Amino acid sequence: MVAEQACVVADETGTTPASATEAWDRVRRRLRAELGEDVFSSWFARVELGSIVDGVAYLTVPTRFLKSWLEAHYAERLRVNCMAELPGLNGIMLSVRPVSRDLSQPPAEIVPLRGRQAAPVAPAAEPKGAPVPVAQVEAAERDLVDACGTVLDRRMSFQAFIVGKSNQLAFAAAERIAAAPAGSSPYNPLYIHAGVGLGKTHLLQAIAQEARSQGKRVAYFTADRFMYGFVAALKSQTALAFKEKLRGIDLLVVDDVQFIQGKSIQQEFGHTINALIDAGKQIVVAGDRMANDLEALDERIRSRLGGGLVVEVGDLDEALRAKILGNRLEALQAAHPNFQVHPDVVAYVARVVATNGRDLDGAANRLLAHATLSGQPVSLETAEAAIRDLVRTREPRRVKIEDIQKLVATRYNVSRADILSERRTAAVVKPRQIAMYLAKALTPRSLPEIGRRFGGRDHTTVLHAVRKIEKAIAEDRTLHDEVDLLKRMLQE
Incomplete structure (x- = not known):
């Protein structure tokens, strides 16, 4: 997928490779x-x-680290700039480039034989067309590759998952599903939603590994891997075989469903879910918010996901953060016997790093670095300096157009349907105009996208509304204060 070969599939806008x-x-x-x-x-x-x-631009990078960094820090900037230069674009998707750059071949077999165990990664034995992330090769001794080519990490097991008040229901449901016999679907589908770094991926990988250890046929996908597999099958004209293999499994696990984009891909995903549920097969899906709030996802898929068991993994409380941090430090101390952290320091870090598990991992690594580089014990003062960049207020809430419409409708005593209507x-x-103005001011959505979210209106209608409210705000102090309050x- 080098730049000269880019865009071998044109979208409905007629964009050509050149x-x-x-x-x-x-x-x-x-x-x-x-x-x-x-x-x-x-x-x-x-x-x-x-x-x-x-309408989705698929961008590729060489490493998983670079993918994670861009998603965490520059995803919106990338999306906005791509949409500015590529007419008709609805979004972007980042994925890791495969070692083999030949995408004319379909992905590796989707469904393993019952009872088959995946072998540790061996780069030389990788089937042609199955992408192998660089990090997978570097961690071959600990990673497994499931039948879909997605990396499963042995460390993400049920035994390694730390349970607290915020995640105990999700953990119990995950264990029940993993232990259920093939053909049994105790909660179908199971939809787990949580913010970044709260453990939903850990739970999904634990389900997949435990179920496979019992001989069940399992397909584990991240959203980008599902889209890649479907697009590759379309390009190689093996889409029918891809669908049939996918429908022959016992358990489908899909992570980060909010990133599944594209009308045809979403349709196929919806058909797959329906076919598996109708056949009594288990579905487990994870997303970053409630199913009904996944605005970019087809309404029928949202309805299906919301119709099963929906479980939220809440924010980590201080006691759970202390457990997680203690667990991370114990693992580091096993490799570095001279590295010791006083319980007071652990309690301090758990109290001030109140975001997510990944930041707790970062805090543990920083404490280790300061201790090994300085040769001094970790004190409260050194801990404070080490984790200063992690002690921060939460990022402002990401505003959704649907939230804007609901709040404005409530404030002006109309319904959201009225705002979307032709009235x-x-x-x-x-x-309606105030809601469009707020959508332009508080979200990274383009004018055409905002228009589509407001009943399929043209972007010129949105532009007119934005300019009219901007002018009214400048002239009317009452309206200015009203919009500022909204x-x-x-953003709270």
Whole structure:
């Protein structure tokens, strides 16, 4: 998927490989101008445009670390710049480039034989067309590859999962499903939702590994891996075989469902879920919010997911954070016997690093680095210096257009359906225009995307509304204060 071969699949907008490559060059120039040469060279120089399918640009990077960093720090900037240069684009998807760059072959077999155990990764034996992330090769001794080519990490087991009040229900449901006999579906589908770093991926990997150890046929996908497999099957004209193999499993596990994009891919995902549930097969899905709040996902899929057992993994309380941190430190101490951390320091770090498990991992690694580099015991003072960048207030809430519509509708005593309708009465037009203005001000969505979210309106209608409210705010102090209050309510 090098740049010269980019966009072998054109989307419904008619984007051709040549025009898409030129647009991608413009995106790179925009990023370089916005971020500077140093940042661009560090993080964006190795990003390539792979293909465009159903209005989604598939970008590839060489390592899992780079993918994670870009998703955490630059995803919105990438998306906004891509949508500015590629007309009709609805979103982007990052994935790790396979070692084998030949995408003309379908993915490796989707379904293993019953009872078959996956062998440790051996790069030389990898089937042609099955992508092998660089990090997978580097961690071959601890990683497993399931039948779909997605890495399963042995460390993410039920035994290693630390249970607390915020996750005990999800853990119990996950254990029950993993232990259920093939053909039994105690909670179907199981939908787990949680913020970043709260353990939902750990639970899903634990389910997949435990179920496979009992001989069940399991397919574990991340969203990008599902999309890659489906697109590769379409390109190689093996889509029917891909679908049939996928429907022959006992358990389907899909992580980060909010990233599944593209009309045809979502349709196939929905058909697969329906076929498996109708056949009594178990579905486990995880996302970053309630199923009904997954705005980009097809309504029928949201309805299916919401119709099963929905479990939230809540924020980590201080006691659970202390357990997790203690567990991480014990693992580090096993490898570094001279590394010791006083319980007071553990309690301090668990109290101030109140975000998620990944930040607790970072805190443990920083404490180890300071201790080994300085040769001094870890004190409260050194701990405070080591984790200073992790002690931060929570990021402002990510505002969704649906939230804006609901809040504005409530404030002006109309319904959300009124705002999305064709009604042109003054009682509806004003809140509709204010909602469009807030959507432009508080979300990274483009004008065409905002228009689609407001009943399929044209982007010029949105632009007119934004300009009208901007002018009204400048002239009317009462309206200014009213809109400012709505902004604060949405961002809290």
